Amino acid sequence: MEWPKAFKGGFVQGLEEIRAYRTEQWSGIDPRVEPVAFHPGDDGSILVEVHQVVHDLAGAVLAEVHVGHRFTFSGGLIRAMELVAFP
Structure with a gap:
């Protein structure tokens, strides 16, 4: 499984890396x-x-956007998520 590192760029792979990133x-x-x-x-x-x-831990808004999350599948399970910009 591959997941984007939204605020850092790049991707993490596998459940353990995704868990650590999240x-x-x-x-x-x-x-x-x-x-x-x-x-x-x-x-x-x-x-x-x-x-x-997205809020900081004090509750201040850091970002408010409409974005796309594209999910691809393999064997009925999520294989990857990709961030996609919306106009």
């Missing part, structure tokens, strides 16, 4: 993601349009 990420920010729409791809992927609000 644990580190959530120790410094509070991201909230609300799905807005789902767009199935011709290749079997799903693009999820999300409204994302």
Whole structure:
């Protein structure tokens, strides 16, 4: 499995690396993601349009954006997630 390191760039791979990245990420920010729409791809992927609000741990808003999370699958399981910009 491959997952983007949204605020640092690059990707992490495998469950342990993803767990470590998420644990580190959530120790410094509070991201909230609300799905807005789902767009199935011709290749079997799903693009999820999300409204994302990121707060610091004191509650101040650091970012508020609409972005896409494209999920690809293998054997019925998530293989990767990719961040996609929306206009």
